[in-house]
Amino acid sequence: MSAALAARASRRLTRDRPAMTALATLLGIALACLIGPFLTGHPPERIYPDFVRVGPSLAAHPTEAELRPALTRLAFRMRLSLDDAARDGDRVRLRLSAEKPIDARVLRLLPRSALFGPPTVLDRADDGRTLVVAAPVRKLFFFLGTDTLGRDLLTRCLAAGRVSLLIGLTATLAALLIGVGYGAVSGMAGGRIDALMMRILDILYALPFVFFVIMLLVFFRAGLWLVLVAVAAVEWLDMARIVRTQTLSLKGRDFFRAAVALGSPPGTILVRHAVPNTLGPIIAAATLLVPRVILLESFLSFLGLGVQEPATSWGVLIAEGARALEAAPWMLAAPAGFLVVTLVALNRLGDGLGAALDPLLSRDPR
Incomplete structure (x- = not known):
């Protein structure tokens, strides 16, 4: 991305107040998850037998x-x-x-x-x-109450946010690195190579995700790293299709044809023209992928295939809250609230980044 394009995108983003509000919200949540457990006065694993299922107060x-x-x-x-x-x-x-x-x-x-x-x-x-x-x-x-063992729910939610955000960001980064490279190469190559690469993608799509995770559990122990590997191995498929589609659409544009006519190497065209002009859809898809990964981790944790004790995540807390919904509804509301706010903020930030990074926009939004 050129310096001029980066400066223009920055101006567009700073003028988008909802996107900046979403960014500030995400930074606040990340900061709270990093330092919050040290300020609540309760270690995440501390059990208070005298305060089991105490309501928020x-x-x-x-x-x-x-x-x-x-x-x-x-x-x-x-x-x-x-x-x-x-x-x-x-x-x-x-x-x-x-x-x-x-x-x-x-x-x-x-x-x-x-x-x-x-x-x-x-x-x-x-x-x-x-x-x-x-x-x-x-x-x-206990501002958000306690759980079925008497642990402070606010501290647990903040500590769980570290794991959930780590899984979301790490798996999304892996999906970006693999998916963008695979999709851009497929779109640039075209013809039989493109068809072959897409058929490989279709075969990977056909593999049941849960079956894939169970196969990994046969050889490895369930844990955080297994969730990262399993999610990253699947979530790059959609990113590859998005980048391939964008690259195919760019091949018919004048600036792309001019670069080919001038004899630029395919690698140079890929890095300087194809990938930068697909950043808008890539960033928008990536911000939507983070909450999707967190929800996928929640599904795995609900099945007992995800994050294991003593570690926890928003998905684990939501699963625990669902089982205690009638007796302690705050156990579900607290982690679900963190997850929903993060999801909405990521969606809005993705829309703002997608518009700001779109090189086809000729003027800044007013």
Whole structure:
């Protein structure tokens, strides 16, 4: 692409406000997925047994209704009896008792629960069987709720976005590299070579995708890299057809015939004339391919053939949310919301890039 064409495309894109809004949205989602899990205060794999399937809320946890059951479970684990519990602001005062003298080391379970800070023993009975303890109460926020294991859903969605975006971008890049090269060569060659290359493409189209993935699983273990290989091996087919069609249409134009008449090598014509003039449809198709790859990964993960624990993706979270739809609808709404926003933004950005990179446009849009 020439510098003049790049500058013209940049001006067109910056004047397209919906496309720039979509670009800003995508950058925001990518940035949130990269640094967000470090800012939520919850590791993605952290399980809170006391907060299973908690709904989305801006309120801090534990609430008054949650505090007593949590303390009762902790006392049971410490093999103590909870005689009394009173909350005073950000601190809780406990009276614990046992049939035998209490070893203060069992109080370490309080900070390990992630609900309370280090405890302080305020009073001890002479026989050591009763303790009065004070401990700070930590504030936990679950803005998008928790899942069936008690993990923070916001953190899980942001961590899953890293995997989903990685799969989408990597598979799309592979499809671009293979599909653009294959399609451009096929369109430039024409004749029998073009027909042969297209028949090979038809044979690959006829292979069932799920059967192909299952065959890979026979020899390799399911995981992220297997999803990348399987998706990249299939998604370049459409890109090759798009580039071939565009190249065939360009062969009849005057600038293309002039390059052939001047004796330019086929490789030079391919790089300087064919590929740059198909960038508009290529970019538009690529932006649509990213959400398609993410949805395809979701399908594989739903079948158990995609991303495996402890890693996760939007597809895995959507599959988990679908199974818990009646009891916890937010488990489906949260990852689906991220996916829908990403899909809409990519579609709108693709339209804007397709128009901005179209070399046949004679003037900038107003």
